Amino acid sequence: MKETTTMNGDALLSALASGIRGGGVRVVDLTHTLAPDFPVMVLPPEFGQCQPFRMEEVSRYDARGPGWYWNTITMSEHAGTHFDAPAHWISGRNLPAGTVDDLPLDRLVAPVVVLDYSAESAADEDFLLTRAHLEAWEEKNGAIEAGSWVLFRTDWSKHLGSDKYLNLRADGAHSPGPAADAIEFLVKERDIIGFGTETIGTDAGQGSHLEPPYPAHFILHGNGRYGLQCLAGLDQLPARGAILFAAPLKIRHGSGSPLRVLALVPAPDVV
Amino acid sequence: MTDPIVRPPKKDPQKVTRPPELPPLQRSRAALAMSAAASRGAFELQCCKACGAWMYPARDACPECLSVDLAWKPAPDGGEVIAETTIRTTVDLYFRQRTPWRVAMVKLDCGPSVVCHLHGDVEVPGRVRMTAQLDKGGNAVIMALPAKRTPNMADDPELRELTASPKHRRVLVTDGRSAVGQAVVEALVNAGAALVFVGIAEPWKPYPGEDRLKAHENVQTFAFDLTDTTSVQDLAGEIGGKTDILINTADHVRPGGILSAPGMITAKDSFDVNVFGLQRLAQAFGPGMVGRGADGTNSAAAFLDVLPVYALANTPDFGIHSATAAARLSMLQCLRSEMRAGGVRVMSVFTGPIEDDWRQPVPPPKVAPGQIAKAVIAALEGGIEDSFVGDVAKDVATRFRQDAKVLERELGA
Numbered sequence: 001m002k003e004t005t006t007m008n009g010d011a012l013l014s015a016l017a018s019g020i021r022g023g024g025v026r027v028v029d030l031t032h033t034l035a036p037d038f039p040v041m042v043l044p045p046e047f048g049q050c051q052p053f054r055m056e057e058v059s060r061y062d063a064r065g066p067g068w069y070w071n072t073i074t075m076s077e078h079a080g081t082h083f084d085a086p087a088h089w090i091s092g093r094n095l096p097a098g099t100v101d102d103l104p105l106d107r108l109v110a111p112v113v114v115l116d117y118s119a120e121s122a123a124d125e126d127f128l129l130t131r132a133h134l135e136a137w138e139e140k141n142g143a144i145e146a147g148s149w150v151l152f153r154t155d156w157s158k159h160l161g162s163d164k165y166l167n168l169r170a171d172g173a174h175s176p177g178p179a180a181d182a183i184e185f186l187v188k189e190r191d192i193i194g195f196g197t198e199t200i201g202t203d204a205g206q207g208s209h210l211e212p213p214y215p216a217h218f219i220l221h222g223n224g225r226y227g228l229q230c231l232a233g234l235d236q237l238p239a240r241g242a243i244l245f246a247a248p249l250k251i252r253h254g255s256g257s258p259l260r261v262l263a264l265v266p267a268p269d270v271v
Numbered sequence: 272m273t274d275p276i277v278r279p280p281k282k283d284p285q286k287v288t289r290p291p292e293l294p295p296l297q298r299s300r301a302a303l304a305m306s307a308a309a310s311r312g313a314f315e316l317q318c319c320k321a322c323g324a325w326m327y328p329a330r331d332a333c334p335e336c337l338s339v340d341l342a343w344k345p346a347p348d349g350g351e352v353i354a355e356t357t358i359r360t361t362v363d364l365y366f367r368q369r370t371p372w373r374v375a376m377v378k379l380d381c382g383p384s385v386v387c388h389l390h391g392d393v394e395v396p397g398r399v400r401m402t403a404q405l406d407k408g409g410n411a412v413i414m415a416l417p418a419k420r421t422p423n424m425a426d427d428p429e430l431r432e433l434t435a436s437p438k439h440r441r442v443l444v445t446d447g448r449s450a451v452g453q454a455v456v457e458a459l460v461n462a463g464a465a466l467v468f469v470g471i472a473e474p475w476k477p478y479p480g481e482d483r484l485k486a487h488e489n490v491q492t493f494a495f496d497l498t499d500t501t502s503v504q505d506l507a508g509e510i511g512g513k514t515d516i517l518i519n520t521a522d523h524v525r526p527g528g529i530l531s532a533p534g535m536i537t538a539k540d541s542f543d544v545n546v547f548g549l550q551r552l553a554q555a556f557g558p559g560m561v562g563r564g565a566d567g568t569n570s571a572a573a574f575l576d577v578l579p580v581y582a583l584a585n586t587p588d589f590g591i592h593s594a595t596a597a598a599r600l601s602m603l604q605c606l607r608s609e610m611r612a613g614g615v616r617v618m619s620v621f622t623g624p625i626e627d628d629w630r631q632p633v634p635p636p637k638v639a640p641g642q643i644a645k646a647v648i649a650a651l652e653g654g655i656e657d658s659f660v661g662d663v664a665k666d667v668a669t670r671f672r673q674d675a676k677v678l679e680r681e682l683g684a
């Protein structure tokens with residue numbers, strides 16, 4: 001993943017800083033607000049459940065604490081916009097550096113490729129991203145570089161607040177996601193860092209019926225790759241050229257964590 | 272015949288809400304047993320075990336034979352009104368707000384003569400049926416009712432003070448996703464509730480019965496999650512000022528005991544709904560209800576919780592669930608005392624195992640949601656503080672009163 005550059009570190013960072021400060025580089029938020037009414041993954045009720053975000057006020061300039069306002073928050077590691085570490089899935093259980101307290105830092109700040117399948121997802125709520133789609137995409141846009149995050153844009157985040165976000169029916173959830181061959185291709189042939197989605201999970205709503213079940217979870221985490229889900233604002237990212245900041249909380253032995261996902265994107269040229 | 276009460280007009284925003292006063296609260300320790308019986312809807316008097324004489328008011332010794340061996344038991348409820356009067360003015364703050372008030376002297380068939388509240392439809396002299404009811408202060412009072420039902424009988428103003436009738440009242444049902452919640456909503460509509468507010472947790476998840484629930488004209492559904500303090504506060508902010516009756520039908524039930532259900536998450540979920548959910552409800556809606564305890568025809572009247580009878584003793588196959596129920600009962604006891612200041616009744620409807628997905632391995636008899644709904648309405652209309660629905664609940668309650676330790680051993684065998 002090492003690339004040579006003609007600038008030294010000082011010059012690079014200073015160029016970046018002036019880009020952020022003076023235009024040229026824009027910071028974009030890809031995170032939903034953590035709120036109690038943000039839906040969480042639905043599992044059969046006899047299993048342990050994903051705890052949604054909850055907030056209890058400790059004090060608010062009142063008798064409980066006259067000069068200060070603060071809250072106690074509780075939630076699952078997998079609530080809101082969140083990061084999945086390899087240990088989240090059984091396929092990744094024996095890997096080194098599988099939990100969020102033990103991740104290589106250079107994976108948490110990395111270039112990002114955005115695959116826009118929002119039109120396909122609007123037309124087909126069960127749209128499956130396949131290897132063939134990726135090959136066609138590369139044909140047009142060039143190959144996905146090793147060491148990139150790959151984000152799957154579906155504009156699904158825009159359904160938040162309506163039933164369509166989870167899109168639950170008697171036969172389960174219906175939302176787009178990747179097929180096994182697409183994830184195999186990205187992991188084995190393109191060596192990506194991780195795969196991110198706008199939906200409640202990295203897998204399709206009907207992902208449990210694919211082979212293997214939940215292919216994104218199974219293949220990504222089985223190969224030490226990461227997942228990001230419940231992302232927002234992917235329509236603000238270019239297909240390539242942005243840098244993603246996705247650092248989960250450093251929770252001892254944690255399987256994942258809610259996080260603030262930011263991206264640095266080239267600002268539109270000032271004319 | 273009683274004039275039917277009419278639906279009250281919209282509240283005049285310039286008028287001060289009538290503050291809730293309470294009827295006289297003091298009772299002797301002996302008299303508390305009468306309140307306990309009345310809380311279960313029973314008319315009990317003391318009876319001398321030595322000579323068989325019935326007595327009233329409560330005594331420490333038999334007025335006939337001086338025996339101190341007295342027992343409270345269900346008394347024959349027939350009687351004859353021998354005198355009546357109507358109080359038109361008084362210095363008592365509670366009754367001052369409510370005059371005229373009809374009072375009678377009734378000669379009970381079992382012996383004693385009692386001074387009691389008198390239903391407007393009773394003709395004097397005439398036969399009456401006696402009932403012991405809890406007043407707004409939580410104490411038993413006796414009321415003489417017509418021997419036979421009369422039209423609109425429940426609308427008598429004195430009797431309405433002693434119940435929490437849903438007629439013309441606005442009611443919140445906390446869990447519209449469940450069959451129990453839906454049955455209660457339907458029963459309330461049929462019982463004449465003016466409006467039924469229904470809480471729906473996680474409305475983005477479809478649930479059976481949704482269409483039917485939303486089809487009722489007087490039913491409004493709201494996103495409402497007992498585990499989310501903000502959500503409970505938000506709804507209280509919206510409808511708390513006009514919630515006259517609050518019915519908590521939420522119950523998070525999962526099978527398993529302490530050793531057989533490892534981990535904390537399911538237990539936390541259960542406590543969060545069943546115990547802390549109740550606390551959130553009480554803290555968000557309670558103060559407003561207490562302030563509106565005397566607010567006319569649709570005053571705040573009751574906070575009713577539908578809870579498992581295993582609040583009384585643990586059934587280890589649903590051990591954690593029973594523990595939440597016990598905590599819930601304890602909370603209700605605290606709340607009952609706190610809400611008494613506003614004359615708002617805190618009612619418990621204890622149920623046996625409900626016929627639902629989680630209780631499939633539990634042998635019958637089980638309770639159907641419709642039975643619970645019926646009991647909820649009966650509790651409100653009858654002013655009954657503790658009701659027990661289904662054979663299991665009744666049996667557990669009886670055995671609990673006999674010997675709680677024996678019950679514990681039987682359930683835990």
